[in-house]
Amino acid sequence: MVVKEAIKQKSNLKQPVLNMQGISKTFSSVTVLNNVKIELFPGEVHALMGENGAGKSTFMKILAGIHQPDQNGGEIYYKGQPVLWKDPIDARNKGISVIHQELNLSPNLTISENILMGTKFPRNRFGMVKWDEVHERAQKVLDSMGSKLNPRQLVSTLSVAQQQMVEIARALSFKAEVLIMDEPTASLTDKEITKLFEIIHDLKKQGVAIVYISHRMEEIFEISNRFTVLRDGEWIASGPIEETDPDHLVKLMVGRDLKDLFNRTKVSNTSSQKNDIPVLELKNVSDKKLVKNVSFKVYPGEIVGLAGLVGAGRTELVRTIFGASELTSGEIYVDGHSVNINSPIDAIANGIAHVPESRKEQGLFLSMSVKENILMAELKSHSKSGVVNWKDVNATADRYIKDLSIKIATPEQPVSNLSGGNQQKTVIARWLSISPKVLLLDEPTRGVDIGAKTEIHKIVSKLADEGLAVLMISSELPEVLGISDRILVMSEGRLTGELSSEEATQEKIMYLATRGE
Amino acid sequence: MKANAQTANQTPSLNVGKILHGLWNRLGMIMILLLLCVVLSFTAPNFLDTANLLNVLKQVSIIAILAAGMTIVILTGGIDLSVGSTVALSGVISVMVSSAGVNPFIAMLSGAAVGYAVGLINGFFTAKTKLPAFIVTLGSFTYVRGLAYVISGGYPIVLANEIFKFIGGGSILGIPTPIYIMLLVYVVMFFVLKYTMFGRHIYAIGGNEEAARLTGIKVERSLINVYSISGLLAGLGGVVLAGRLYSGQPTAGQMYELDAIAAVILGGTSLVGGRGKIQGTIIGVLIMGVISNGLTLMDVNYYWQLVVKGGVIVAAVLLDRLRGDNAS
Numbered sequence: 001m002v003v004k005e006a007i008k009q010k011s012n013l014k015q016p017v018l019n020m021q022g023i024s025k026t027f028s029s030v031t032v033l034n035n036v037k038i039e040l041f042p043g044e045v046h047a048l049m050g051e052n053g054a055g056k057s058t059f060m061k062i063l064a065g066i067h068q069p070d071q072n073g074g075e076i077y078y079k080g081q082p083v084l085w086k087d088p089i090d091a092r093n094k095g096i097s098v099i100h101q102e103l104n105l106s107p108n109l110t111i112s113e114n115i116l117m118g119t120k121f122p123r124n125r126f127g128m129v130k131w132d133e134v135h136e137r138a139q140k141v142l143d144s145m146g147s148k149l150n151p152r153q154l155v156s157t158l159s160v161a162q163q164q165m166v167e168i169a170r171a172l173s174f175k176a177e178v179l180i181m182d183e184p185t186a187s188l189t190d191k192e193i194t195k196l197f198e199i200i201h202d203l204k205k206q207g208v209a210i211v212y213i214s215h216r217m218e219e220i221f222e223i224s225n226r227f228t229v230l231r232d233g234e235w236i237a238s239g240p241i242e243e244t245d246p247d248h249l250v251k252l253m254v255g256r257d258l259k260d261l262f263n264r265t266k267v268s269n270t271s272s273q274k275n276d277i278p279v280l281e282l283k284n285v286s287d288k289k290l291v292k293n294v295s296f297k298v299y300p301g302e303i304v305g306l307a308g309l310v311g312a313g314r315t316e317l318v319r320t321i322f323g324a325s326e327l328t329s330g331e332i333y334v335d336g337h338s339v340n341i342n343s344p345i346d347a348i349a350n351g352i353a354h355v356p357e358s359r360k361e362q363g364l365f366l367s368m369s370v371k372e373n374i375l376m377a378e379l380k381s382h383s384k385s386g387v388v389n390w391k392d393v394n395a396t397a398d399r400y401i402k403d404l405s406i407k408i409a410t411p412e413q414p415v416s417n418l419s420g421g422n423q424q425k426t427v428i429a430r431w432l433s434i435s436p437k438v439l440l441l442d443e444p445t446r447g448v449d450i451g452a453k454t455e456i457h458k459i460v461s462k463l464a465d466e467g468l469a470v471l472m473i474s475s476e477l478p479e480v481l482g483i484s485d486r487i488l489v490m491s492e493g494r495l496t497g498e499l500s501s502e503e504a505t506q507e508k509i510m511y512l513a514t515r516g517e
Numbered sequence: 518m519k520a521n522a523q524t525a526n527q528t529p530s531l532n533v534g535k536i537l538h539g540l541w542n543r544l545g546m547i548m549i550l551l552l553l554c555v556v557l558s559f560t561a562p563n564f565l566d567t568a569n570l571l572n573v574l575k576q577v578s579i580i581a582i583l584a585a586g587m588t589i590v591i592l593t594g595g596i597d598l599s600v601g602s603t604v605a606l607s608g609v610i611s612v613m614v615s616s617a618g619v620n621p622f623i624a625m626l627s628g629a630a631v632g633y634a635v636g637l638i639n640g641f642f643t644a645k646t647k648l649p650a651f652i653v654t655l656g657s658f659t660y661v662r663g664l665a666y667v668i669s670g671g672y673p674i675v676l677a678n679e680i681f682k683f684i685g686g687g688s689i690l691g692i693p694t695p696i697y698i699m700l701l702v703y704v705v706m707f708f709v710l711k712y713t714m715f716g717r718h719i720y721a722i723g724g725n726e727e728a729a730r731l732t733g734i735k736v737e738r739s740l741i742n743v744y745s746i747s748g749l750l751a752g753l754g755g756v757v758l759a760g761r762l763y764s765g766q767p768t769a770g771q772m773y774e775l776d777a778i779a780a781v782i783l784g785g786t787s788l789v790g791g792r793g794k795i796q797g798t799i800i801g802v803l804i805m806g807v808i809s810n811g812l813t814l815m816d817v818n819y820y821w822q823l824v825v826k827g828g829v830i831v832a833a834v835l836l837d838r839l840r841g842d843n844a845s
Contacts, residue, residue, distance in 0.1 A: 324731055348733040362731055365724040367792050376721055377732045379714045386713050430732070 015080060017042045017209050018063070018096075018178050022074035025058055025067060032058045035074070036235045038228050040178060040209040045200060047220045047241065048213045049253055050230035056213055059230065060180050063211070064098045065091030089118070097176035101183045101213075103163050107156035112138035114155055115170045141173045145199050161188045168196070172203075179203065180211045185219060189309070190514065197223055217246040229253055264303070264461045264483040276300065277336040279469040280321070280352070280438045285330035287320045290493040293330070298438065303460065303470040305484030307477065308513045313493035314473045315357050318440045321471075322354040323347040334437065348377065353431035355424075357442040357473075363427040366416040370408050371397035373415045373426050378433040400429035404459055421452020428459065439463065441472040445479060457483050477506045489513050546785060546800045549833055553804060557811035564814055571692060577806035578695035579604070579761075581799060582754045583777040584784075585706045586636075586747030588798045591781050592710075593723045593743050594790025595643060595650035599635060599657035600751035600777060604770030605665040607632045607755025612676045612765030613668070621680040625756045632752015633745055635661055640744030644737040650744075658774065665767040673764040685760020695757050702750065706795045719743060723790025779830050780805055804833065 016039040025033040033055045040046055050056045061067045063076070065085030076083050078094065085091040088098075105114050115138045122133040138151035147165055155163060164184065171179060185193045200210060200223055214220055220227070221241060228238040229252040237252050244252075278297035285294045290313040298304050306314050319325040321332060323341040331338055334350045341347050347354070356362035365373055374397045375382060382392040397411050404425045408418065415426055424444060431439060441460065445453040461483055464470050474480045480487055487499045489512035497512035557564045583600045590597045611628030615621055635657055642653045676682060687694045710716035718739050721729045730736050754773075759765045783801030786793025808829055812822045 322731070344731050345733045345735065354731060356728075356731055361725070362727050365721050365728060365791070367724055368720060372717065372721075376717070376729075376734070379717060383714050386715060388712055388714055388717065390712075 016040055016077075017079060019077040020059075020063065020074065021077075023059065023062060023076075024070050024073035025062060026070055031233060033062075033069075033073075033233045036230060036233070037074075038211075038235075038238070040211065042177070042207040042209050043204050044225040045204060045210045045212050045223050047224035047227040048211050048230070049220070049227055049249060054230040054253070055233040056230055057182070058233075060098070060182065060211065060213070063091075063178070064088055064096055064180060092118075092174055095175065095177035096180070097171040097174045097178070098180040099167050099171045099182060099184055103160075103167055105155045105163055105166060107154070109155060110135075110151065111142075111149055111153050111155060111158075111166050111169075112151040114166055115141055115151070115173050117170065119173070138169070138173075141169045145169055145172065146195060161192050164188060165192070168199070172199075176208060178209045178211070180213075182213045183215070184212075185214060185216065189311070193219070217249070220249070221246070264457070264485075278333070279335055280471070281333040281336075282321070283331045283333070285317070285320060285332065286328050287316055288326055288328055290316045291320060292493045294490075294493075294495050295330075296488055296495060296498070298469045298471055300437075300467050300469050301464055302485040303464045303472060303483055305480040305487040306471060306473045306490065307475075307480050307487055307509050308490035310475060312490040312513065314490050315442055316493075317490070318354065318442055318471065318473060321347070322352060322440060324354070348434055351435070351437035352440065353434055353436035353438065354440040355427050355431060355442060355444055357446075359420075359423055359427050364415050364423060367414055369412045370401070370406065370415050370418070370426055371411040374400050374429045375433060377430050396433065400432065404429050404432075405455065419449070419452070421448040421455070424448055424452070424456060425459070428456070432463070437469060439468055439470045441470060441474075443473055443475065445474070445476070453479075477509060480504075480509070481506065546783060546797060546804065546833070549836065550800055550804050550807065553807050553811070557807065557814075561811045561814035564811060569810070569814070571696070573803070573806045573810045574696045574699070575693040576810065577802050578693075578699040579754045579758050580773060580776045580780060580805070581699045581802040582702050582750050582757070583773055584780040584798050584802050585702050585795065586750035587774075587777040587781045588706070588784070588786055588793065588795055589710070589719055589743050590650070590747045591723075591778070591786050591788060592719050592790055592793055593740060594726070595740070595743070596654060596778070597636075597639065597650065597744065597747045597751075598654040598774050599639060599661055600747065600754070601770040601773035601775075602658050602661035602665065603632045603635050603748060603751035604755040604758055604773055605767050606635070606661050606668070607752040608759035608762075608769050609665050609669045609674060609765040609767055611681075611756050612674045612759050615676060615678045615681055616674065621678045624678070625681060625684065628756040628759070629749055629752040632755060633749040636745040636748015636751070637741065639748060640741035643744060644740040662767075669765065669767045671767060673762075673766040676759060676763045676765065681756075682760050682763055685757045685762070695761070698753070698757060702753075703795060703799055710795055715739065715742065720791055723792075725791070776805065783830060783833055804829070 018040040019038075021037045023033055023036045024031070036055065036059055038046070038048070038059075048056050048060070058067065062069055065088045068084070069076075076085075083094070085094075085096075106117070109117075112135045116134060122130045122137075124130055135151045142149055142151060145165070145168065147169065149158075149162060149165065155166060158166065168184065184196060188196060203210060212220070212224060224241045226238065226240050227244060227249065229236040229249065231253060276299050279300045280298040281296075283295050286292050294317055296304075306318070308314050316325060320327050321341070323343045323346050327341070332341060333339065334352070339346075339350050341350065341352075344354070360366065365376065371393060375393050378396075379388055379393075382389050382396065394411065400406070401408065401411060406418075406422050406425045406429065408422065415423060418426065428444070439460075444460065445456055448456065457479070460470055460472070464485075472480075472484065481501075481504055484504075485501055487501070487504045487509065488495060489497045489499070489509055491513050499508060499512075554564075563569050583604070587597055587600065607628035610631050611624050614627045615624035639650070639654050639657055642648055643650045684694055684698075689697065710719065718729070718734050721732070721734055722736055722739055726736060755770065758769055762769065780801035781793070781798050782788065783804055784793065784797030784799070785801075786797060805826065808826055809822060812825060817825070
């Protein structure tokens with residue numbers, strides 16, 4: 001077996017296992033991919049890079065048979081033969097597996113069933129499933145990954161990271177020769193990432209070709225052999241990873257220097273500010289699950305960054321401040337007065353605004369117009385005894401659309417048609433309409449392209465200059481470092497440190513964020 | 518960017534097919550209604566007579582009143598299965614109150630109030646306990662019908678008051694009274710949905726309840742009001758039906774909830790909430806009414822009418838879906 005493997009690897013050294021050339025794809029007359037190519041060699045990790053909307057996902061969906069390329073839209077060669085996948089099952093049976101970014105698991109089935117889903121379960125002669133054998137098979141896959149999960153457990157009882165491992169196990173169970181990993185580490189802890197990388201190394205040895213999509217530069221440089229960069233649906237560059245560096249890659253992805261990223265002129269921590277009354281103060285705040293004894297102050301006119309790993313309790317903390325989840329102990333002060341916040345309605349009444357983590361699920365009314373999305377929190381001041389004055393609404397909405405330069409065809413346009421950046425600006429506009437004292441931002445630039453990102457940074461910075469107190473959660477350290485006046489770091493529900501903008505570095509933040517593990 | 522450029526290139530090439538397609542996209546269910554009317558004007562004798570058309574409107578008026586309430590419930594992503602039973606309970610109680618010699622207006626109000634109370638309870642449990650509306654209103658579908666039997670003893674109660682009868686069976690300027698009531702309900706509902714905060718909050722809650730909550734909308738209170746209004750309108754429907762039947766009947770209004778739901782869906786309102794219009798609902802109601810009336814005129818027996826009606830509901834919504842796919 002080992003000998004055979006070695007021979008196979010040797011003979012394939014120069015021939016790509018998969019070769020896609022000149023791939024083009026249009027969706028209802030929108031060109032998503034134009035003449036894109038990639039070559040995958042056995043036993044390599046190939047990093048596929050590009051901004052949101054660069055076409056990575058569509059490209060990989062074509063590779064996996066979910067979409068077909070256009071007529072005359074390029075060729076796919078698999079093991080030297082031209083192929084055309086009928087559907088994803090066809091591609092999977094031939095050895096192409098995908099680990100999707102979003103989890104595709106059935107929560108009320110066991111781990112075994114999820115791993116073996118889509119395969120024929122072993123059955124006895126009455127056609128009944130032999131469960132012991134099913135679990136045994138799943139156990140083998142899990143063992144090969146070094147996972148200690150019990151295959152009989154229900155998926156709904158697992159953490160997100162554990163579910164991700166199940167997803168990976170499922171992909172591995174198909175004896176893939178080409179494996180596509182779309183942001184597999186997005187919700188994993190460091191320990192789990194290390195484990196995943198070990199698995200990837202094993203797969204490399206077995207000659208599997210891996211396409212690795214990630215936004216985390218460190219990961220890319222740690223495990224990839226080669227890279228391909230896409231931008232706006234076009235192929236930009238490919239090459240060995242040794243011949244590039246993060247700055248160069250970012251340049252290829254955005255077509256401009258990282259130095260263009262917005263840098264706020266920081267508010268210096270003068271003594272006058274220390275004498276001010278903090279507009280928001282937390283004393284020993286805890287919630288039901290995660291947040292423990294958090295205390296801090298935010299002063300008018302400053303941006304406080306809230307850094308930490310995913311799952312550190314930052315979102316929970318902010319939701320507690322906003323009254324969206326329950327405060328179990330501790331006190332919140334606004335402008336020096338103790339306030340009782342039991343619901344978002346109370347928070348809004350106290351001048352607290354909250355831009356939530358996921359704008360589509362928690363922020364937007366997708367089928368409603370941009371103007372209504374902006375004014376939904378402030379309809380009251382635009383109505384008389386419950387009847388809305390649409391003229392008033394339009395005027396106010398127009399003002400915010402102009403102020404935040406939200407790009408739209410008409411204010412009546414449903415917000416679902418906007419780009420991520422413009423959607424996010426719409427949510428921000430809604431909260432500005434209540435004239436808040438405190439603005440809570442939870443990952444304000446997630447899924448937003450780099451141009452809109454800079455614009456949002458400028459908007460937030462300007463708002464702070466005008467006296468607004470901003471508390472911003474961000475998982476992107478450059479963002480936190482770029483616009484915060486002060487940085488708070490959380491780990492496992494506790495505040496583990498505070499850094500001024502002068503002393504903060506990525507290393508110091510990561511040190512505080514991983515404390516207590 | 519690319520999308521805009523390409524669609525812009527396509528628009529100038531207009532032709533007849535495109536125009537028809539555009540009309541279809543804009544009018545949808547109205548086209549289906551008109552088509553039905555054209556077909557029936559040839560196949561069903563006297564279909565287009567004014568008397569017959571007024572009769573159609575009178576026939577649909579009670580379902581229409583229920584469907585108006587059902588529309589706002591479904592817009593929030595909920596459902597109200599209790600309206601048919603409420604029609605019966607409201608009819609029984611208002612007739613009993615009237616028979617006790619109470620002022621007929623107060624008697625009628627009591628029927629509406631009973632409906633409001635049923636709705637209030639539905640709304641309270643849906644909003645506060647987070648039980649699915651289907652379960653809550655399935656419960657009231659059953660217990661409200663039960664109460665109607667208990668209170669009436671299982672027999673129809675005869676209505677004697679003339680003013681009360683006028684509400685269901687009278688007419689003004691040759692047009693039956695229930696039609697006026699139906700029109701009033703729809704005009705008010707149109708105004709509420711389009712021009713009031715409450716109306717806009719209904720769309721917001723149905724579109725994204727979590728976002729509505731995080732935006733500071735009083736979601737629970739809005740939901741309670743929505744179910745209460747649905748109940749109130751069912752109560753009103755019960756009063757009108759009692760006036761038409763000259764009696765309060767515990768068996769009245771059976772299956773009305775399903776007819777109302779069908780009308781709302783035919784009208785293009787999304788069952789998951791957040792999308793739909795009250796104008797669509799009245800079209801849906803009329804489609805159902807026109808089919809029943811046409812088939813009756815054509816002497817098709819009632820059992821076959823049910824078969825046809827069921828088919829038309831699925832076919833019409835399917836056609837509408839196809840339209841939606843093309844439009845997007």
